[in-house]
Amino acid sequence: MTMSVPKKITFYTMLTVSAVILFFPIVYAFMISFMTGPEILQGKFFPESFHLDNYIRVFDRLPLLNYLLNSFIVSAGVMLGQLVVCSLAAYAFVFIPFRGSNFVFFLFISTMMIPWEATMIPNFFIIQNLNWLNTYQGLTLPFFALAFGTFLLRQHFKTIPKELHEASQVAGLGPFRFFLKVVLPVSKTSLVTLGAYGFLTTWNMYLWPLLVTTNNSVRTVQIGLKQLQSQEVATDWGVVMAGVIVVIIPTLLLLFLGQKQLQKGLTQGALK
Amino acid sequence: MSTIHSRPDEFIATEHKPGVWERSRRARTAILYLLPSIILFSVFVFYPMFRTIYLSFFLTDQAGDAAVFVGLDNYKYLLDSPAFLNSAKATLLFVLYTVPAGILLSLFLALLANEKLRGIGFFRTIYSSTMGVSVAASSVVWLFMFHPSIGMFNRFLALFDFPQIQWLLDPQWALVSVAISTIWMNTGFSFLILLGGLQNIDEHLYESARIDGAGYFYRLRRITLPMLSPTLFFIITISLINAFQTFGQIDILTKGGPAQSTNLIVYSIYREAFVNYQFGTASAQAVFLFLCILVATILQFRFGERRVHYQ
Amino acid sequence: MKKVELIGISKSYDRQKDVISNIDVRIEPGEFFVLVGPSGCGKSTMLRMIAGLEEITGGTLKIGEQTANRLPPSRRDLSMVFQNYALYPHLSVEDNITFGLDVKKVPKAERKKRAQDTAEMLGLTDYMKRKPRELSGGQRQRVALARAIVSEAPICLMDEPLSNLDAKLRGHMRSEIRRIQRQLGITMIYVTHDQVEAMTMGDRIMILHEGKIQQIGSPIEIYNHPANPFVATFIGSPPMNLAQAEADPGTSSVILPGGEPIRLPEGAFEGIGKGPVTVGIRPEFLMPAQGTSEHPVFRAEVTNVEVLGHETVFSFLAGTEEWTAKWNGQWQIQPGDRIPIALDEESICLFDAKSGTLMKKPAARQLSVPAEGAAT
Amino acid sequence: MKKVELIGISKSYDRQKDVISNIDVRIEPGEFFVLVGPSGCGKSTMLRMIAGLEEITGGTLKIGEQTANRLPPSRRDLSMVFQNYALYPHLSVEDNITFGLDVKKVPKAERKKRAQDTAEMLGLTDYMKRKPRELSGGQRQRVALARAIVSEAPICLMDEPLSNLDAKLRGHMRSEIRRIQRQLGITMIYVTHDQVEAMTMGDRIMILHEGKIQQIGSPIEIYNHPANPFVATFIGSPPMNLAQAEADPGTSSVILPGGEPIRLPEGAFEGIGKGPVTVGIRPEFLMPAQGTSEHPVFRAEVTNVEVLGHETVFSFLAGTEEWTAKWNGQWQIQPGDRIPIALDEESICLFDAKSGTLMKKPAARQLSVPAEGAAT
Amino acid sequence: APEKSGSGTDDGDKKSEAAVNDEGKVEIEFWHAMSGSGQESLDSIVEGFNESQGDYTVKAEFQGSYEELLTKLRSIGGTKDAPAIMQVFEIGTKYMIDSGYIEPMQKFIDEDGYDLEQLEENILNYYRVDGELYSMPFNSSTPVMLYNKDAFKEAGLDPEKAPETFADVIDTAAKLKTDDMYGFSMLTYGWFFEELVATQGGLYVNEENGRSGDATEAVFNGAEGLNVFRFLNEMNKAGTFGNFGTNWDDIRAAFSSGKVAMYMDSSAGVANAINSSPFEVGVAYIPHADEVERQGVIIGGASLWMSKGIADEEQKAAWEFMKYLTTPEVQAQWHLDTGYFAINPDAYEEDIVKEKWDEYPQFQVTVDQLQDTKPSIATQGALISVFPESRQQIVTALENLYQGADPQKVLDEAAEGTNRAIEIANKTKQ
């Protein structure tokens, strides 16, 4: 419970040093986002002044707000879809023992091993044939089933004391309500983790959204980020970094909020 | 979704053995829960996977359709091709560089951040922050830091009069550099998962151990790690799979170079499929990669999960 | 009100050794049935099988008129208090209590009312908003209890529900549980280690040992006529004193090893031949020898003394065995004292030395109050 | 052998309400100190503070000669049995037991030996290779106990270590723990709800109520001279009967509400004025009225009867209060009977009606065995 | 297997309805791969077109990098999802012609009587196959050599006289080399190699650089190619060559921060190099082997293609847009915004361009180099469908070279790899 002072100092030192190292790249990007071209080339760390020119240019150049909104819809959609689909599957694996459960589980896991890049083109044809180009479902649906998420939740569900399952059974709870009323609330930590993961990975996706959209109607913000970088013509790094910051701020924010939620969940529902 | 209920159990066992229908009752309930996943996986994973396997026996034309059946030639070609063998080797090395180090680092951070200290929430947030930065964004930043002339790493080295390192340009260093940035990118996520696992360990166990006089590292070894084993198992499996499939940072940082030293398999697949439009060989590589990961995962499940302790 | 019937039930965890074997018992509707037995004898396992939480490896379980071997727990319509509470960590005390009602779609107002009544009865009113983590051990146990009580299911299984409560609260809870059970006509199967609970709450007690039934009967019957030495020593605290002895029907006496013969009253040896027997006598029948006693008196060296307030329990050596005696009041006895002890020979029981079956019951000793008006 | 001293210790979980307040007590080296109190009164909290698991929010804790408020648990050199066992789920029983020895780098051979000895003592030998989740409740508790015993630390804290064991085993464990504690000179702080444990094991008992000390003293002292009505009703089972009454020193009697006056012996009212008092009498002093009694006798209607085997406990209405009496033997009494009850007036105690302090102790009633040779 | 609706072979007559938007204008899509400032400029051009007339609306849609755009085209080409106009990089030319999804530009030029003479001959040459222009050149660039004039001065060299031949460059690089600065560098990118081969008159593949028939073999590992590799190898061995990888921005940053004194860049990067360098920047022709005469450069960049099988109205709209693109005003703006060449040389006469050139006289060099180019098969550029793969082979060869491998050996390996790709492509093409 209590910690001696020298120990505390050691811990805080280690915590701080790790934090500085870990956070440096993000701070660095933040700094660069305020620099002008020559400043960047001089390899400075602090910009001469914190002017917002780069940011103004980013928003000028692209319908960034629109992209952000799309990203948000798509990411939230994938997140919710994954939570529903994965938690259902994980529940079946942990709480409904049936023959062949291990086999099916491994089949699920095996989907993780298939590199997405290898199946992207056939998937693109599927979406095209479904007439789902430039739609939200084309952007989200392929990601609803997630072996990783099923795996994550399965690991957590397995740590739920079996007495809770038993107590609910005795109380007359059917499997689905046990799932809703006990398993999900008790697994808040994992659900938040998976939710954050799903949201962030979707937010960060680039190739797939680019492939299944041909116009700006449902395009996401990572495509915008890519549009800031040039191939042959010189890239304006200040603007790009400003774009980077604009793009990561919502995710960082979400992470911070999720973190808070996690903390609360952790202190409230810790299983013993 | 809310219509899923267990079937009313009409078939109460009498003296005789329950029938097949009855015995499969649980399996049928389970299927209901698994159905959404199964459908989605079939459409978006299994079908494309079979198509990939199918294509791996063909040469494809410029539109990406199977054109000339070549049997196992694509595989033979791959196994003879020094470029591919090099890719395989680089991938293995990359896995070796990133997985253990990444997990150790995240574990270290998670252990630090698991202490009940004032302001720990702040540190937890910082440590998990890299999860909020996309691979694309962070690669751009790291590209900058690795820059041979204006990057901060070399500036730092210069400060102490160390010889400059061509981080991404020297084949000796490029893979290591990419590995370092990858570890950074993955830290946030692994950290979060491990922290969650740590927090789930019953506090009483530590109390008991502390009374016994167990020191920090002893507790770590005898309680924390065994109790964390389900989480560790999970994160190791995931990290392995992810490491095998690294793509984004390669695309931005090195494009497989220099001298193919960072041409990991997935990147090579991408190039083969998206740039060269050779789906045949790309598919063969994908199948090969799939088999590699499959073997690694089977081993991991066979030998890893045995040591995992669930409550 | 439902009966529970176990027919040849057995259970094995590892498919090799039976933890429970061949249990045959019929628990009547509305009965308060107590299950006792040493730690690890299979009590929890039996409850869990009745609840449907553990597979039954042999035999038939009937609940009401229905064969229930494969009935899912949720459809057995029972409530249960778990030995380790099994509280939902994410729910407040109140939500934990109403959890089952919620499931059964009890209207909100009634739910609240029932929860409050139960909480009050168990002294939990102040903790309704807390999470289980913030409760003391006894408080947690009470929440577990409240959860079972509030559900008013026709069958209730309780696994040591009062073990973490203090004597006073326990006394209170004993009568409350009994009252509710009677009032609602619940069929109760109750596991306990507590002698008082077993004796006062149960309509019948079943004593289990290594997965086998030792005796089933009303508390007093079991106390007075234990079927074998195991039951004799298990029920009653301190336990009945036992010794190997020689029966001598000729002189109508038993001879303790190295001790004097004890003459038993007439007819005690009916059907008993000469030979080894197990002698048993309860500690309260080893009385202080006062003045001239009508009972045989012997002297023994005291080895250990426990003064409990209203009574004093001490051990002494009877031949090779260590026996205990229980005397009312606070006695000033020191270990090492040699004191005279009177033995109520009518209260002796004899067991077959080999099979352990009870051969001579102790004399019935029903006391009754002097008839109305007999007192001064 | 180390003393443990608590000086003005208090504890609050939420920094608002004290769960423990102002505890001052000195536990002597080698003492067996028992902590009792109703559920939720702060017993576990106190143990946890002594162990260093819970921050002390006020006061000073001394272990040996050292101030230990901020000493980490590992440096306090003590062992502890947790109320919820806290077994390591991933370790076998054997590894659970030897965990602490392992830490202390006890040589392997000795470790094994000690573990085996302890396991044998606790009847765990057959389970050494199992994981905790494959054990019954009582077996788990025994593992927890074994873990503490095996460490032989100079201070040992036990939180209801026997609550899940049956009476027989519990009796055995009681004496084993006591024996080990004496033999090794361990300073023991022991939390229990069990009257018998409290009375027989402790050198001293401390009674806690809502985080405050009610009384500290030897078991008999507390039983005979409870400091206040709370202690009086908490120690002794069934609890002492209480009633509000009027003291009338003039006639040397107390008048129960709606009842007759009871004359108390001479000198009982020393220092007591006329006015309201709380009368207390233990159930065993409400005796069956037999023939002409030297004690006052009254008739009362029986409300509830529990026949425990060796004794019978019944309640009756004394004025407005429900009192209980405890009679030896198995009595045939039915609820509703009006029976004559004799009251041992010398055993009455009086408490101040407001402050609750004991004003009149019950008469000392030490029984002693007739001197050597006095028996027939 | 995924089906492609209408596989583009014979659907010439089943033309779909033209898409008409709310305002009653024919709306067409224009897929491009222009990011950064290129996109900014392109968007304003499109806007200009939409405002310049009342019948058509063009929607410019970014589709990722050239490779990504092409990938999508391969999947969607010939279906209803295909756009009317698409931008494809120069090395995709062969693929586009063979694909059958496109309408050759020549058809409209002939129908409309459009005067091709006004466009830059050396640019048109690249996209003209068998005398027919298949696509409209759009963003075009050539390589140039940039150098640090200040460094030249410091090393005692004449900042106005840049080295011209390989030997010159090698010498100069040695003189410029200091502890902090390399003498010469070149992006590890196949394009520069192609240019250095072409300026010697060397071919890349057989069949007249693939222009007289499907190429079957790479020939870049001949003498000219070897010259280039030796040239680079010599400097690399001498330590005067700085390797800054495959990333445009890295090498530019190296130059601007004084880590390298001379390097090869795209003409489109000149403006930026001048702006972001704290020293005076010189622009020169790319070097050539000593023993041959300078032939000039091949055009790089991308051109615009028109879909086949769409409504006539839409094709009309696309054609109108392309004509608009080639006007001097638009080209002048495009040139200034991006640094790409104006495909219509009249643009250089526009005032805004002149002003700019006064400010940056270096631009003149880039245009001169293009206009000085001698039209030949070599400078026309190679046509192969597997160009992207071949370029990778070159990158690998260069990287291996820099690691000390033998020039001929790595070059042969690259040729071998290219040959295999060509072989497969020919095999799978019926």
Ligand SMILES: Nc1ncnc2c1ncn2[C@@H]1O[C@H](COP(=O)(O)OP(=O)(O)OP(=O)(O)O)[C@@H](O)[C@H]1O
């Ligand atoms: N973590 C906590 N947060 C808030 N309150 C707590 C916490 N732990 C215990 N309490 C409260 O403190 C009081 C004392 O708890 P403690 O566990 O010491 O009781 P106890 O005497 O051991 O009771 P029992 O005999 O039931 O185990 C109780 O009212 C309990 O609800």
Ligand SMILES: Nc1ncnc2c1ncn2[C@@H]1O[C@H](COP(=O)(O)OP(=O)(O)OP(=O)(O)O)[C@@H](O)[C@H]1O
């Ligand atoms: N999951 C399990 N796997 C293997 N053996 C088990 C398991 N659960 C219990 N046992 C064993 O079965 C026997 C009976 O256990 P059970 O829990 O029914 O005992 P109990 O009578 O409830 O004891 P207690 O009074 O100590 O709770 C014990 O010997 C125990 O070790």
Ligand SMILES: [Mg+2]
């Ligand atoms: Mg049990």
Ligand SMILES: [Mg+2]
């Ligand atoms: Mg407690």
